[in-house]
Amino acid sequence: MEHVSTTTLIITLVIMILVSAYFSGSETGMMTLNRYKLRHQAKNGDRAARRVEKLLRRPDRLISLVLIGNNLVNILASALGTIVGMRLYGDAGVAIATGILTFLVLVFAEVLPKTIAALYPEKVAFPSSVLLGPLQIVMMPLVWLLNTITRMLMRMVGIKSDGAISAALSKDELRTIVYESRTLMSRRNQDMLLSVLDLEKVNVDDIMVPRNEIVGININDDWKSIVRQLTHSPHGRIVLYRDSLDNAMSMLRVREAYRLMTEKKEFTKEVMLRAADEIYFVPEGTPLNVQLVKFQRNKKKVGLVVDEYGDIKGLVTIEDILEEIVGDFTTSMSPTLAEEVVPQNDGSVLIEGSANIRELNKAFNWTLPEEEARTINGMILEALQDIPLANTTVQIGHYAVDILDVQDNMIKQVRITPQTSLKESVGS
Structure with a gap:
């Protein structure tokens, strides 16, 4: 290295940091891509999306390739930095080079490229796949050797690496995706999708x-x-x-x-x-x-x-x-919830005894018990185990229920007043 000028070493060092930034950003961009959006783009004929999807079919190979490239470059950059430091500052240059190089690698080869890749994964992953694809083929023997050794070590400690990772979504995960798509679809369409997921409940x-x-x-x-x-x-x-x-x-x-x-x-x-x-x-x-x-x-x-x-x-x-x-059809002959409830200024609600409890809970975000009965009339009869008289008040959970009208052994109208629990009252 004595015949190589210091300027050349510094330029090479800068190039090594840039290459390290490329590998770091590529890894983060690939791994933070929306896989379902990527699959949709690939099915629609996007060539870049197809390249990336092909690479992600074997994430172990992709990660090994990126880590091999990143570590080789960082180790080489460390060696060059040490040589440059000793040429400029003598023995003290080792410590100086280590400090400066650590700062440069952390900022320009790790934090900055990874942050940008996390914010714009497609803009980073799609172009980088052009180079990663051929590079993976060239480095395949080394990647295969590294993965083989890794799997052997994992088996020695009892970790199985041959289990297939399912890309299928559970209903709760799908429900979360629908919730997070609030800005991409109308509220009505969102409610319809959630209703389909809740049919089994x-x-x-x-x-x-x-x-x-x-x-x-x-x-x-x-x-x-x-x-x-x-x-x-x-x-x-x-x-x-x-x-x-x-x-x-x-x-x-x-x-x-x-x-x-x-x-x-x-x-x-x-x-x-x-x-x-x-x-x-x-x-x-x-x-x-x-x-x-x-x-x-x-x-x-x-x-x-x-x-x-x-x-x-x-x-x-x-x-x-x-x-x-x-939602309700306009041709429905049954009374709608709006026809069965009348909100009052004091926070209470006048409700017909035939009103559906589940619909009330959805409309007012209440938690009235709906396991044993489907109507307000049934809920009260279940709670009292008797047919009450008019002007009777019963406490059901955090709700005060005033029975206003009883006819033909059926509760016709009630007033329900939500009450704040003692814990919530103390907290406020």
Whole structure:
């Protein structure tokens, strides 16, 4: 090295620091890329994305290549720095060169390039892949040797390196991604995606029309009464039964009944029954995601929910499930939550007894218990184990519930006032 000028050594040293910065930035840029965005770009024909994706298929090889290059350059830079320091300052130059070189490497070869790569991973990773690809091929023997030795050492300490790392996302991880995409999609689309992910947490009992609200026609009624019920029905399908809903016979397609009514000169019960289908039964507790698939597979749109004894508990339609995803349809005949609640100026809320607890919790961010009952009426009866009188107050969790109206053994209206817990009050 005596015949090499000091200026040449300094220029070489600067080049070594730049090369070290390249390897450091490339490593950080490659590893901080959004893999799903990268996969999407590669599928759309982006050549740079394809190069990077190919490199990342074997991250162990990529990391080994970067570390080999980075360490070789840093060690060479250290040796050159020591020589330059001794030429300029004698024996004291070793310490001086070590301090200066440490500062330069940390700032310009580590912190600065890695910070830039972390902020702009695509702008760093895509161009650097042009060089890393061929370099990996040239360095493959050394990379293979290094990886082989590393795997042997890992096996000696009981660490398995042959386990495949799954790139699949769990539902909770996917839910987090949807939350973080708030600036890239509308709130409505975000809510729809989250609703799809939450379908398995909701079952048919939570959305069904309760038994006492099911619209049906008793075929043993007077024929004029049957025709009147049919012509005034707001629903597309009606349960046909004999005397009692427990003796449900079939599900009448109202539109088909109208068609037969106009085609036939004489519209009779026998003609009407031609527009009826066999009843489709749904076991209670079926998750909505499962029931949606069953509706599609069986080509059904409505089913009667039954318990373990075969007793009818309610009615569920495919529209009810879709409403869980996209929100209420304007054609729904059931009262909306806005029609069942009236917020008050004092922070309390007037609520109809038939209001759905789960919808209230979602709308007001409450935590009313919804495990044992689906309506406010059911929740209070479950808590008291008795039918209360009007003007009774009950405490349920952090909520004061004033019962305002009770009719026909059912709670018609309540006032719910959220109360701050003692711990929160002390903290404030």
